[in-house]
Amino acid sequence: MNTKRILHSTEFYIAIIAALFCMIVQIKSGQFFTGNNIVDLLRSFTIPAMFCLGEMMILISGNTDVSFPAIASVSMYVVCTVFDGVFTNPLMFFLMAMLIGLALGAINGIIIAYFKFPALIVTLGTSSLCFGIMQGVFNSKEEPLGEVLYRVGEMKLFSVTNPQSGLTSDMPVLVLAMAALFVLGWFILNKTMLGRGIYAIGGDAIAAERAGFNVFATQMFIYCFSGCMAGMIGVMRATMMLAVHPNNLEGMEMTVIAACVLGGVRITGGKGTVIGAILGMVLMTVISNSLILLGISTQWQKVFTGIIIIIGTAVSAIQTKKNEKKLAVKMAAA
Amino acid sequence: MSDSIIKVTNVKKYFGGVKALDGVDLEIKKGEIHCLAGENGCGKSTIINVISGFYTPDTGKIEIDGVEHAKLTPKQAIASGIQVIYQDLSVFPNLTVMENLALNMELADGKKFVSKKRMREIAKEAILKINFDIDLDELVENLTVADKQLIAISRALLNNAKLIIMDEPTTAITQKEVKSLFKVIKKLQAQNISILFVSHKLDEVFEIAERFTVFRNGKNVASGDTKELDQNKFTYYMTGREIKEEPYAYIEKENSKTILKVKHLSLKNGFEDISFSVKEGEILGITGLLGSGRTELVETIFGYNKADSGEIYIEGKKAVINKVKDGINYGIGYIPPERIKEALFLSQPIADNISITRWDDFSNKLGVIDEKKVNESVDEWVNNLSIKIGSSSDPVRTLSGGNQQKCVLAKWLSLDLKVLILNGPTVGVDIGAKFDIYKLIKELAAKGLAVIIISDDLSEVLTNCNRVLVMRRGKIVVETLPNEVDASKLAALVIAD
Numbered sequence: 082m083n084t085k086r087i088l089h090s091t092e093f094y095i096a097i098i099a100a101l102f103c104m105i106v107q108i109k110s111g112q113f114f115t116g117n118n119i120v121d122l123l124r125s126f127t128i129p130a131m132f133c134l135g136e137m138m139i140l141i142s143g144n145t146d147v148s149f150p151a152i153a154s155v156s157m158y159v160v161c162t163v164f165d166g167v168f169t170n171p172l173m174f175f176l177m178a179m180l181i182g183l184a185l186g187a188i189n190g191i192i193i194a195y196f197k198f199p200a201l202i203v204t205l206g207t208s209s210l211c212f213g214i215m216q217g218v219f220n221s222k223e224e225p226l227g228e229v230l231y232r233v234g235e236m237k238l239f240s241v242t243n244p245q246s247g248l249t250s251d252m253p254v255l256v257l258a259m260a261a262l263f264v265l266g267w268f269i270l271n272k273t274m275l276g277r278g279i280y281a282i283g284g285d286a287i288a289a290e291r292a293g294f295n296v297f298a299t300q301m302f303i304y305c306f307s308g309c310m311a312g313m314i315g316v317m318r319a320t321m322m323l324a325v326h327p328n329n330l331e332g333m334e335m336t337v338i339a340a341c342v343l344g345g346v347r348i349t350g351g352k353g354t355v356i357g358a359i360l361g362m363v364l365m366t367v368i369s370n371s372l373i374l375l376g377i378s379t380q381w382q383k384v385f386t387g388i389i390i391i392i393g394t395a396v397s398a399i400q401t402k403k404n405e406k407k408l409a410v411k412m413a414a415a
Numbered sequence: 416m417s418d419s420i421i422k423v424t425n426v427k428k429y430f431g432g433v434k435a436l437d438g439v440d441l442e443i444k445k446g447e448i449h450c451l452a453g454e455n456g457c458g459k460s461t462i463i464n465v466i467s468g469f470y471t472p473d474t475g476k477i478e479i480d481g482v483e484h485a486k487l488t489p490k491q492a493i494a495s496g497i498q499v500i501y502q503d504l505s506v507f508p509n510l511t512v513m514e515n516l517a518l519n520m521e522l523a524d525g526k527k528f529v530s531k532k533r534m535r536e537i538a539k540e541a542i543l544k545i546n547f548d549i550d551l552d553e554l555v556e557n558l559t560v561a562d563k564q565l566i567a568i569s570r571a572l573l574n575n576a577k578l579i580i581m582d583e584p585t586t587a588i589t590q591k592e593v594k595s596l597f598k599v600i601k602k603l604q605a606q607n608i609s610i611l612f613v614s615h616k617l618d619e620v621f622e623i624a625e626r627f628t629v630f631r632n633g634k635n636v637a638s639g640d641t642k643e644l645d646q647n648k649f650t651y652y653m654t655g656r657e658i659k660e661e662p663y664a665y666i667e668k669e670n671s672k673t674i675l676k677v678k679h680l681s682l683k684n685g686f687e688d689i690s691f692s693v694k695e696g697e698i699l700g701i702t703g704l705l706g707s708g709r710t711e712l713v714e715t716i717f718g719y720n721k722a723d724s725g726e727i728y729i730e731g732k733k734a735v736i737n738k739v740k741d742g743i744n745y746g747i748g749y750i751p752p753e754r755i756k757e758a759l760f761l762s763q764p765i766a767d768n769i770s771i772t773r774w775d776d777f778s779n780k781l782g783v784i785d786e787k788k789v790n791e792s793v794d795e796w797v798n799n800l801s802i803k804i805g806s807s808s809d810p811v812r813t814l815s816g817g818n819q820q821k822c823v824l825a826k827w828l829s830l831d832l833k834v835l836i837l838n839g840p841t842v843g844v845d846i847g848a849k850f851d852i853y854k855l856i857k858e859l860a861a862k863g864l865a866v867i868i869i870s871d872d873l874s875e876v877l878t879n880c881n882r883v884l885v886m887r888r889g890k891i892v893v894e895t896l897p898n899e900v901d902a903s904k905l906a907a908l909v910i911a912d
Contacts (some may be wrong), residue, residue: 120438272528273527274518274526274528276529280507281507284507286505288503291501292518351509352505352509408556408559
């Protein structure tokens with residue numbers, strides 16, 4: 082990538098906007114760049130950011146998924162209640178949740194990739210199904226977290242205390258998992274033919290088929306991957322909250338999709354980078370968590386995120402229009 | 416070894432009860448440029464799919480380079496050196512030139528991981544084959560159609576292509592780009608690669624192909640040396656009808672009125688200081704390259720854009736045209752180039768599409784439309800223009816390109832028009848329907864309408880107009896009469912710089 086292309090990328094603009102916002106908060110409150118604020122931000126960033134990875138792969142392939150919070154919730158709930166006391170190794174809980182998530186993702190994948198039904202409606206359906214099963218079959222309610230996972234939740238890398246306010250924040254171990262997941266996602270998308278296939282399908286599915294990409298297998302992979310990750314993220318969420326909440330992830334799909342689009346993932350497919358999606362989520366997190374430092378009531382939070390989403394989308398839309406115009410001029414000159 | 420790269424004998428292919436191919440033969444020699452022509456639905460795409468292994472024929476023989484294939488698969492076809500360049504080009508707009516060139520190869524080699532270095536090497540090798548100069552890191556969506564086409568060609572060459580099938584490669588590119596495409600094709604021929612060139616533009620067929628095959632309704636109707644062809648024969652083979660093309664004979668009468676007069680009209684970034692006039696019964700042709708301002712000019716006359724300066728006169732009176740409604744009120748009708756996008760409601764009934772411009776006349780004070788009046792008028796126009804339809808309540812989408820274009824014409828003609836502007840009236844229209852449209856335009860002009868035709872197709876302009884304007888960079892550079900120039904001279908005027 083040369084400098085000019087970086088300067089024209091959505092990622093660059095989002096990074097600048099995020100940085101500016103952080104500066105403003107710092108200047109206004111003096112509290113932004115403090116250890117415990119950064120740790121707190123990272124804590125609320127971890128879960129949605131990990132969701133971004135699966136969602137962006139699906140968006141890049143030209144599809145969509147709104148069922149991952151439901152898959153995460155149901156996998157987590159089943160593992161934490163039904164299997165509570167069964168396993169002594171915490172990894173087994175994660176593995177089990179990933180299997181459940183994988184199975185649910187595979188159902189999405191088969192309906193969408195094999196039967197070619199519209200992804201938005203299908204995943205709305207599976208989403209409702211998952212939350213419904215939790216209520217109907219498991220009679221879900223808030224439960225305490227089992228002992229094995231509780232210990233995972235208490236594991237921390239380090240703690241920081243704010244000398245002014247005396248508030249302490251712990252850095253959860255799970256941020257390491259998040260970092261590993263980002264690297265994995267980046268590797269799949271950029272360094273494997275599977276990943277390039279995801280972009281190719283999002284660019285032109287028929288051309289991808291003709292080029293020899295296995296479109297069905299690729300679509301199955303991304304839904305399975307997304308489901309599997311959702312299962313794992315669900316359990317991580319429970320360990321961070323130190324409680325089993327059956328439905329407090331509901332609605333997160335919109336935040337995640339918005340962050341992806343803000344970060345330059347094209348909603349119609351074919352475009353997007355891991356770094357962009359991360360930056361999009363950074364911006365969303367910083368804004369929704371820092372308003373209070375600016376003295377703005379948290380009740381205004383949604384208004385601000387709304388404004389940022391619209392501005393952010395406008396920026397990338399204007400970029401696309403500019404490119405189209407350039408091309409039109411080029412065609413005329415040819 | 417055989418001297419034919421491909422020989423298809425008596426191939427039949429049915430879809431349900433429909434005969435797509437009814438016993439066709441096709442033979443292409445090595446290093447030959449072969450043209451395949453025919454109207455829509457003649458079986459062109461079916462034979463391409465048979466040769467490339469995507470369809471298995473019901474009966475018939477396929478020989479590639481002397482080897483008979485009982486059940487040809489796409490993989491075998493590629494391994495035997497057959498490459499198809501589809502009309503949509505099958506490129507990935509969101510990926511770089513490098514990836515577009517190299518991904519197929521990497522997949523065919525069963526690679527699981529991406530190596531930028533290897534891909535760059537493959538891509539360089541590909542563009543070198545046709546000396547194509549392009550930035551490998553550019554995204555394909557930022558390229559022109561002609562460049563995308565060259566990418567598709569270079570990619571095909573990587574797989575040791577022996578036969579390249581090009582499905583109507585010239586429909587979306589400019590004349591200048593057609594010329595350079597032909598140079599590339601000749602270069603490929605020099606490397607003993609055969610080309611199957613699907614086209615129904617005769618001038619192109621003459622220029623590039625040595626032999627031709629024409630299909631009609633799934634059957635061979637003719638094949639042979641292109642030298643033996645002429646326009647009348649070619650049209651007859653394709654349509655099964657004798658169609659004679661005669662230049663438009665315009666006779667200026669003493670009392671012929673000037674219908675449209677344009678004086679010093681200018682639009683920023685469009686055109687500059689344009690003056691011309693059209694009399695009743697005249698068919699004025701305007702040609703020029705894409706971006707020469709021709710479309711902007713007529714759209715301004717119609718009211719789609721507002722001119723920055725200059726005047727328009729209709730029947731001698733100054734006309735104030737600021738919006739489309741004004742243009743219509745002055746009796747100007749405009750048929751845009753992108754018929755499907757700009758002139759029709761594809762999923763709506765034929766009747767609605769034809770009558771929409773007159774709904775005001777057909778409705779009562781409350782704005783309720785009188786269906787009976789609508790249907791009478793629609794039937795009248797369907798008859799007048801001999802539009803082939805099933806029922807006027809069918810969606811326009813179900814009609815062929817030619818009949819769709821007639822619907823657009825009917826929509827305007829049912830108004831009391833003085834000026835009719837047609838922008839690319841026969842793009843994507845079958846040759847038979849094309850001549851119907853020409854005949855119709857000439858009849859309309861003869862009845863006193865002033866007609867303007869904007870077209871890329873120079874022979875279309877020369878045979879249907881009585882006067883031709885050439886535009887370059889927003890200005891009229893030449894005004895000429897069809898009997899003063901031929902197509903090649905006119906082409907030179909269009910391109911000259």
